[in-house]
Amino acid sequence: MAARKEPVIWMRPEQAPVGRPAERSRAEITTAAVELADQEGIEAVSMRRVAAALGTGAASLYRYVATRDDLLDLMTDSTAAAYDLPAPSGDWQADLLEIARQAQRIMRRHPWLPTLVITRPALGPNGIDLLEHLLDVLADHPAEPARKLEAFALLNALTALSVQNESAATNPGAQRQSVYLRHVATAGTHPRIAALLAATSPDEAPDDQFATVLTRALTGVLG
Incomplete structure (x- = not known):
């Protein structure tokens, strides 16, 4: 049986429907990741480092962003907000x-x-x-x-x-x-x-x- 592919992150809820109320947002997490990459390069971006920049644990980030790849996609798309169209x-x-x-x-x-x-x-x-x-x-x-x-x-x-x-x-x-x-x-x-x-x-x-x-x-x- 073929592996089930998850939809892109923008087609998933901001946070899992169960668990504690949201304390962070994807936008806040993305901003922290972008700032880290700007300062130290993309290699420095990890769930652990971004969580540390936000003053939380890496495990809590997975409630909002499932994988590092998701985080990279969020970072890339966030920069496109700067266009004047x-x-x-x-x-x-x-x-x-x-x-x-x-x-x-x-x-x-x-x-x-x-x-x-x-x-x-x-x-x-x-x-x-x-x-x-x-x-x-x-x-x-x-x-x-x-x-x-x-x-x-x-x-x-x-x-x-x-x-x-x-x-x-x-x-x-x-x-x-x-x-x-x-x-x-x-x-x-x-x-x-x-x-x-x-x-x-x-x-x-x-x-x-x-x-x-x-x-x-x-x-x-x-x-």
Whole structure:
């Protein structure tokens, strides 16, 4: 017999129907977990550590959140509450790029978030609002609904990767790799790499590069 799968946490009651009255809320627990991850990284987030931050025992948290995975989903979705979602302007590319710009700012505030967006994307109430907004922006676009959903996933993934790359670029290892690549280009044995680096504009801001790549990718998906 196949194992019974629990519904996503947003389809479950805030607290078990039996037991003592609720002393905490999911929102309060999620906030504590986000603050812990912001300060120490996502690896520091455990039921025990979050319970300690709230001044309670880990066992009591399980009355509100069944697993650490549930907690991670709550954390991811909570960050989507920070989006400002105005009415569509009529320029779908500009509107989607604005969503991506906001996503960059949110992910920069929460350095742990890009990894979760890529490895375990969660779609809770705030994420649903964001998806609805994107579909509203694309309401008059002739692309099939499935392509619009792909555009939503692509926007999130590319934005997360861009923020990860920003962080990696400051790593000494990445800087050494850049020096090595320039060394290879000047050695004369890899002319195509040399031509590529010569054609790359050092004056183009990373944000401008991101906008170009994202727009090209979304246009390709939506047709």
